[in-house]
Amino acid sequence: MVIVDFGGCSSFVKDAEFKLWKEKALEAFDVLESEKGEGNDFLGWKTLPVDTPESLIADCEAVRDDWKGLGVDLAVVIGIGGSYLGARCAIEALSHQFVRPEGAIQVVFAGNNLSEEYLAELMDLVRERDAACVVISKSGTTTEPAVAFRVVKEYLEGKYGKAEAARRIVAITDEHKGALKTLSNQEGYRSFIVPDNVGGRFSVLTPVGLLPIVLAGFDVRAMLKGAADEREALLKKCECNPAVQYAAMRNLLYSVYGKKVEILVSYNPKFQYLGEWWKQLYGESEGKDGKGIFPASVNFTTDLHSMGQFIQDGDRVMFETVVKIEKSRREVVIGTDGQNLDQLNYLAGKRVEHCNAMAALGTKLAHIDGGVPQLEVSVEQIDEYNLGAIFYFFEFACGISAYVLGVNPFNQPGVEAYKKNMFALLRKPGYEAQTEEILKRI
Numbered sequence: 001m002v003i004v005d006f007g008g009c010s011s012f013v014k015d016a017e018f019k020l021w022k023e024k025a026l027e028a029f030d031v032l033e034s035e036k037g038e039g040n041d042f043l044g045w046k047t048l049p050v051d052t053p054e055s056l057i058a059d060c061e062a063v064r065d066d067w068k069g070l071g072v073d074l075a076v077v078i079g080i081g082g083s084y085l086g087a088r089c090a091i092e093a094l095s096h097q098f099v100r101p102e103g104a105i106q107v108v109f110a111g112n113n114l115s116e117e118y119l120a121e122l123m124d125l126v127r128e129r130d131a132a133c134v135v136i137s138k139s140g141t142t143t144e145p146a147v148a149f150r151v152v153k154e155y156l157e158g159k160y161g162k163a164e165a166a167r168r169i170v171a172i173t174d175e176h177k178g179a180l181k182t183l184s185n186q187e188g189y190r191s192f193i194v195p196d197n198v199g200g201r202f203s204v205l206t207p208v209g210l211l212p213i214v215l216a217g218f219d220v221r222a223m224l225k226g227a228a229d230e231r232e233a234l235l236k237k238c239e240c241n242p243a244v245q246y247a248a249m250r251n252l253l254y255s256v257y258g259k260k261v262e263i264l265v266s267y268n269p270k271f272q273y274l275g276e277w278w279k280q281l282y283g284e285s286e287g288k289d290g291k292g293i294f295p296a297s298v299n300f301t302t303d304l305h306s307m308g309q310f311i312q313d314g315d316r317v318m319f320e321t322v323v324k325i326e327k328s329r330r331e332v333v334i335g336t337d338g339q340n341l342d343q344l345n346y347l348a349g350k351r352v353e354h355c356n357a358m359a360a361l362g363t364k365l366a367h368i369d370g371g372v373p374q375l376e377v378s379v380e381q382i383d384e385y386n387l388g389a390i391f392y393f394f395e396f397a398c399g400i401s402a403y404v405l406g407v408n409p410f411n412q413p414g415v416e417a418y419k420k421n422m423f424a425l426l427r428k429p430g431y432e433a434q435t436e437e438i439l440k441r442i
């Protein structure tokens with residue numbers, strides 16, 4: 001379960017202010033729960049932890065088992081934004097960082113950028129291995145994944161023939177519409193549905209996240225259970241609700257104290273992609289109508305040696321939200337050295353995680369002294385159950401927080417602007433007028 005702590009904010013905000021903003025957050029909680037707010041046709045994510053049928057998980061496992069039977073050892077998961085960040089976050093958090101378990105399918109990601117070198121190097125790996133592919137696009141028309149898929153599909157068809165390639169490709173897309181749906185029907189790919197009422201950044205507990213996580217060998221039942229337990233805790237309407245409190249404190253810091261940047265901090269590199277997932281969730285949900293807290297992320301202690309100076313001493317625009325992991329699942333104890341030339345014997349017998357915890361505490365005190373309020377969001381350990389809880393916590397709090405801010409959490413109109421220009425510059429049919437216009441500007 002997720003626990004929040006606001007002790008690191010107490011010297012910045014008054015109790016009465018926090019209480020007032022909790023009341024505002026409770027009103028927003030009602031908007032979310034009554035499903036009468038803006039964007040209320042995109043609330044399907046709220047019940048995914050309790051609605052997801054066992055048959056869906058079994059279907060994901062059937063793909064994994066079929067592919068393993070074919071000898072597949074590499075799955076290329078193609079998607080961008082909400083169609084990839086949740087899966088990547090979970091897989092990076094749960095995987096061994098250096099060793100691939102024997103017999104496991106390695107999951108790699110493509111279609112999340114337009115870098116030619118990235119794709120070429122990925123194909124170098126694909127050619128060496130026994131590959132299959134999951135292509136994910138809710139709209140079915142996004143350029144980045146479509147380009148990558150064309151390359152991967154051509155390769156798979158060339159190597160395995162059209163029929164076996166079709167068995168090695170799974171599409172996750174809209175139930176009825178879009179280019180990917182048409183293609184998948186025509187080619188006979190197995191397919192999974194992205195529900196209409198779930199937006200990309202809220203889709204990690206749909207097949208968009210579940211299938212890649214199953215392929216990588218992790219337990220999505222435990223993840224859904226963690227999310228379901230978290231949901232139950234967050235449905236309590238009270239000032240003690242951690243999602244209400246988190247939404248209240250961040251809006252208070254933003255609106256009253258001008259803290260326009262929130263930095264998600266982790267002290268474990270396994271959570272680097274939690275930061276990426278969280279940035280999309282909050283950035284796309286809140287950054288609109290000229291408003292919003294800019295979401296940033298850092299990994300400490302690594303980034304204390306790069307971003308630490310600014311956070312300690314630069315423009316005082318930020319607050320931190322530290323994702324704290326109570327328990328390390330591995331143990332490394334620092335030994336004694338007879339010569340002690342490195343002068344580390346004072347740490348002999350101590351666990352590395354103890355040093356990490358002391359670094360975190362020291363940083364907290366220093367940053368508070370430097371004018372940076374600190375929120376803490378804690379979980380027991382990194383595993384499927386707790387990740388499910390974290391996903392649900394941040395999603396639910398995001399809905400409340402955006403309603404407190406007064407924006408629709410579930411649309412993303414700003415994402416279209418770059419696409420129009422790109423299509424015009426690429427001379428996509430239908431964009432001729434924009435091409436003329438844009439060529440005059442460059």
Ligand code: PA5
Binds near residue numbers: 141
């Ligand atoms: O959250 C969102 O809606 C976006 O980030 C989308 O997930 C992203 O643009 C990919 O879209 P699609 O799944 O339609 O390819």
